[in-house]
Amino acid sequence: MLSITRSFRFEAAHRLCLPHLTTEENQTIFGPCARIHGHSYRLEVTLAGVPDIHGWIMNFSELKEIVHRHVLSEYDHACLNELPDYRAQLPTAENMAKTIFFRLKPHLEGSHFHLLRICLYETENAWATWEANHAPCP
Structure with a gap:
């Protein structure tokens, strides 16, 4: 099995805080991340498979277009807490990786x-x- 990876960059802001907690409680749990702040994210998308008759798994340009359409167009320069993906979960790196995987999978x-x-x-x-071998997303 062969794999290919394409890297992307985007800028976004977020805040790690639970609405049912006080400001002080959130700061105790999340420290400085309880305040709104931003990151320069790097996203790596890896596909695995068998090369087609042209010798590739997927054209990198096609992969770029799919990631832009289904992730970056919404995430880049956004406040992640305001996106539908993160209304019911915190925009931690862990939750974001899982959410992006299931956004792109289909x-x-x-x-x-x-x-x-x-x-x-x-x-x-x-x-x-x-990774694909994790349990299905709830």
């Missing part, structure tokens, strides 16, 4: 390839990964 399944992994880098030193 668009990145073909006869000879599938979406293998999403890696979302919140900083160069901190990231979350969601």
Whole structure:
């Protein structure tokens, strides 16, 4: 099995806070992340499969268009807390990686390839990964 990965960048703001807690309680749990702040995210999308007759799993241009249409057009320069994806869950790197995986999965399944992994880098030193072998999303 062969895999390909395409990297993307986007800017977004978020705040980690639970609405049923006080400001002080949120700051105790989430520290500085309880305040609105931004990140320069790096998103890696990995497909796995068998190359087609042209020798590729998917044209990188096509992959770029799909990711832009289904993720980046909504996430880039957004306040993530305001997006429908994060009204019922915090926009942590972990939740974002899982959510992006399931946003892209229906668009990145073909006869000879599938979406293998999403890696979302919140900083160069901190990231979350969601892989296809995880349990199905609730």
